[in-house]
Amino acid sequence: MTTVSAIPGIAVRWIDPRVVGVAWWRELVRYRRDRSQIFGAVSRTLLWLVILGFGLGATLKEIEGYTYAQYILPGVVTLNVLFASLQSAMALVWDRQVGLLREVLVSPAPMLSVALGKICGGASVAVVQGAIPLAFAPLIGLRIGVLDLVLAGAVMFAMGMTITALGVIMACRMKTFEGFGSISNGVIQPLYFLSGAIYPLKGIVGGVGFLDIPQHLRDELGRYGIHAIGGGWVVELPVWLKALVYANPVSYMLDLLRLVALDFSQLPLAASLAVITVLPPLAVLLAARAMAGLRGA
Amino acid sequence: MSVIECHGLGRSFGKVAAVDSVSFAMEEGAFLAFLGPNGAGKSTLLNMLTTLIVPTRGEARVAGADIRREPERVRAAIGVVFQDPALDDRLTAREVLRFHAALYRLPRREVEGAVDRAIDWAQLSSAADRPVRTFSGGMKRRLELARALMHGPRLLILDEPTLGLDPQGRRDLWDRIAELRGEGMSVLMTTHIVKEAEECGRVGVIEAGRLVAMGTPAELAIRTLGRATASLEEAFLHLTGRDLRDTEASPRDRIVAFRKRGGELTG
Numbered sequence: 370m371t372t373v374s375a376i377p378g379i380a381v382r383w384i385d386p387r388v389v390g391v392a393w394w395r396e397l398v399r400y401r402r403d404r405s406q407i408f409g410a411v412s413r414t415l416l417w418l419v420i421l422g423f424g425l426g427a428t429l430k431e432i433e434g435y436t437y438a439q440y441i442l443p444g445v446v447t448l449n450v451l452f453a454s455l456q457s458a459m460a461l462v463w464d465r466q467v468g469l470l471r472e473v474l475v476s477p478a479p480m481l482s483v484a485l486g487k488i489c490g491g492a493s494v495a496v497v498q499g500a501i502p503l504a505f506a507p508l509i510g511l512r513i514g515v516l517d518l519v520l521a522g523a524v525m526f527a528m529g530m531t532i533t534a535l536g537v538i539m540a541c542r543m544k545t546f547e548g549f550g551s552i553s554n555g556v557i558q559p560l561y562f563l564s565g566a567i568y569p570l571k572g573i574v575g576g577v578g579f580l581d582i583p584q585h586l587r588d589e590l591g592r593y594g595i596h597a598i599g600g601g602w603v604v605e606l607p608v609w610l611k612a613l614v615y616a617n618p619v620s621y622m623l624d625l626l627r628l629v630a631l632d633f634s635q636l637p638l639a640a641s642l643a644v645i646t647v648l649p650p651l652a653v654l655l656a657a658r659a660m661a662g663l664r665g666a
Numbered sequence: 667m668s669v670i671e672c673h674g675l676g677r678s679f680g681k682v683a684a685v686d687s688v689s690f691a692m693e694e695g696a697f698l699a700f701l702g703p704n705g706a707g708k709s710t711l712l713n714m715l716t717t718l719i720v721p722t723r724g725e726a727r728v729a730g731a732d733i734r735r736e737p738e739r740v741r742a743a744i745g746v747v748f749q750d751p752a753l754d755d756r757l758t759a760r761e762v763l764r765f766h767a768a769l770y771r772l773p774r775r776e777v778e779g780a781v782d783r784a785i786d787w788a789q790l791s792s793a794a795d796r797p798v799r800t801f802s803g804g805m806k807r808r809l810e811l812a813r814a815l816m817h818g819p820r821l822l823i824l825d826e827p828t829l830g831l832d833p834q835g836r837r838d839l840w841d842r843i844a845e846l847r848g849e850g851m852s853v854l855m856t857t858h859i860v861k862e863a864e865e866c867g868r869v870g871v872i873e874a875g876r877l878v879a880m881g882t883p884a885e886l887a888i889r890t891l892g893r894a895t896a897s898l899e900e901a902f903l904h905l906t907g908r909d910l911r912d913t914e915a916s917p918r919d920r921i922v923a924f925r926k927r928g929g930e931l932t933g
Contacts, residue, residue: 391768395754395761402756402797464754469765471752472813475716476769477742665720665737 388482389489395469396457396490406456406498410449414502417445421567422509432569435631438509443626444566445502446525447619451557453498454529457491458536459553462543465663474664484657488533495529496522503630513630520629527649528622532560534652541659563610564619570635571605618644669694669821669852670715674724676875677710684710686875687724692854692868694820697847700856701863702872703906708856709749711872712825715854716746729820742770745814749825751806755799759790759809762798763816770817780816788812804835811842822846824855828862840865860899869898873906 400406422438432440464470473483503521506513513521539552606614614620621636621644628634634641670692677685685707692698702708713719715728717737726733729743753762763784767777785794788808798806807827814822824843828836843853855866863869863883870880879886879901887896890904 385771387768387771391765395757395765398761399754399756467750469752469754469757469762471718471748472746472766473769474718475741475744475746476766477738477771478769665717 383479383481384485385479385482388478389486392483392486393490393493394486396487397493399460400494400497406453406494407501409452410498410501413448413452414445414505417448418442418502418505418509433633435633436509439511439631440569441567442502442506442509442511443623443630444561444564446499446521446626446630447528447564447566447623448557448561449498449502450495450525450528451532451560451619453495454491454532455536455553455557457487457494458533458540459543459549461487461537461540462546462549465540466544470663480661480664481654481657484534484537484660485653487660488530488537488653488656491533491536492526492529495533496525499525499529506630511630517629521626524622524625524629524645527645528619528626530649531618531622531652534649534656537656538652538659541656541663560617560619563613563617564623565614565635566623568606569604570611570614618648621645667694668692668727669696670726670728670854672715672724672726675711675714675721675726676723677714677719678722683875685714685721688872688877689724690870690877690880692852695847695850695852697843697853697867698855698870699863699866699868700854700870700872701858701860701902702856703858706872706906707875708858708872709825710875712823712854712856716744716823717741742817743820745817745819745822747807747810747814747822747824747827749829751798751803751810753798753806753810756797758795758797759785759788759801760794762809763813766813766816772817784812784816787815803830804832804838807831807835807839808842811839815846821852821854824853826856826858828857828859860897860902863902864898871902871905878905 418438418441422436422441426437429437431437460468461470500522503513503518536556539556543549543552615636621641624634624636625641625645628638628641668691670690672691673689674687675685675689676683676687688711700708700711710719714721714733715726717733717740720734728740731737731739731743733740754765757765760781763781764777767780772780785791788805788811790805790809790812793801793805798809801809811827828839831839847853857863866883868881869883869886871878871886879890881889883898884894886898886901888894890896890901
């Protein structure tokens with residue numbers, strides 16, 4: 370067999386665009402050939418948005434002027450992003466013991482590039498999976514403009530990068546799949562339930578004909594950033610729970626999604642923008658370091 | 667000229683020395699097999715030489731590069747085939763090879779030609795665009811061997827390459843190795859099958875983390891038992907004893923068992 374000679378004296382480089390590209394591409398090919406992930410995204414959407422949204426929505430008429438299904442839409446998007454990202458990341462455990470990762474480890478490819486490609490790939494899959502609930506928006510009476518959809522895509526990508534990178538760091542420490550179920554549930558559920566995805570941090574929650582708020586009071590509340598179209602009561606989370614929600618980075622990313630999808634937010638915009646610009650690159654660097662540790666340990 | 671030089675190379679995990687201290691040289695173009703019972707330290711030694719793990723003592727040069735200081739140069743100069751397939755089941759053979767070409771920075775315009783040649787060489791033309799998961803063990807092994815050769819390595823490292831192959835696949839693999847050796851390729855492999863080691867130029871016997879003997883099969887027979895008529899198997903058992911070697915399941919074994927139970931989400 371005649372072979373192409375490799376380039377001698379390989380320089381140590383950190384970012385090799387070809388390696389980033391091929392690792393990214395591989396994640397997309399894997400996604401395309403796995404229908405079960407799309408099935409999972411659709412079934413999660415139906416369960417949360419339609420079943421829970423309309424079911425619980427029958428009791429909780431509205432949150433801050435949005436129907437319950439509308440209110441949780443950004444949360445369902447987030448849930449799909451969390452699942453897709455962690456699944457991409459956790460495939461690494463498999464990959465390392467019986468898959469392609471050993472081939473990568475004995476190659477001269479720089480690990481930062483491999484990690485970056487893998488994480489961007491996981492984030493891309495997360496965007497596609499996260500877009501599935503958004504497609505249901507008209508069904509629950511929401512119209513989302515093109516620009517807002519693009520912004521939502523950017524937020525989902527950044528969130529996908531962060532969570533995939535977090536998952537990669539965990540996957541590098543795991544040797545078998547035996548704890549896979551409990552670990553992914555133990556990560557996804559707290560991040561999701563503590564993000565304000567399914568209940569508001571504070572504000573007016575409308576019940577069935579409980580109380581009607583006079584227009585002047587509603588205007589007054591509007592000036593404080595609290596909106597209500599029907600009747601309801603003011604809720605405020607217990608302090609400890611609020612602290613956990615504020616400490617959860619997913620809350621801020623979700624809040625940006627809520628802002629672009631519903632034009633409504635509960636957290637300071639500056640904090641959310643800071644989280645979404647600082648966290649993804651930081652997480653990628655830490656994940657690259659964890660992956661580099663698999664080589665030459 | 668040596669393609670591998672090892673001086674007192676060793677690796678401990680905690681207090682356990684998986685490889686105690688190994689020194690040897692392998693000439694360019696040689697065919698060397700490491701023979702040893704399960705758990706003797708063959709894989710750890712190979713992992714150090716392929717820069718997957720860092721030695722805790724000693725040093726080694728592979729293809730002229732230091733395994734500690736210049737691991738990238740070592741990686742670029744060797745082709746490795748692992749014991750179990752290191753493939754992505756969802757990719758096609760052609761995609762697997764393209765992935766490899768990018769990792770090793772083959773010039774872009776040469777990639778498609780190199781992929782075609784590798785497919786031809788592995789005799790996988792009719793299966794080239796099928797996902798690897800539909801391949802038999804023999805097909806996977808041919809694909810991996812073709813991949814390991816794609817970037818023109820100086821040294822080919824094979825970890826238990828015949829494991830799980832049928833007699834035809836095994837014969838084919840030996841023929842391919844013989845063909846490559848005819849072209850001057852250096853080949854290092856591990857095995858625990860004595861018959862296989864007999865067909866290699868030189869054999870190193872590994873036991874409890876040490877290289878206890880090294881030479882041609884005939885030399886080993888004379889040196890350990892004093893007669894050239896003795897078989898390598900007799901010499902091997904003399905050197906390593908008759909005790910059974912029971913080791914714990916590795917993480918890899920556990921993952922494979924997990925797949926067999928059918929609980930996997932991503933495979």
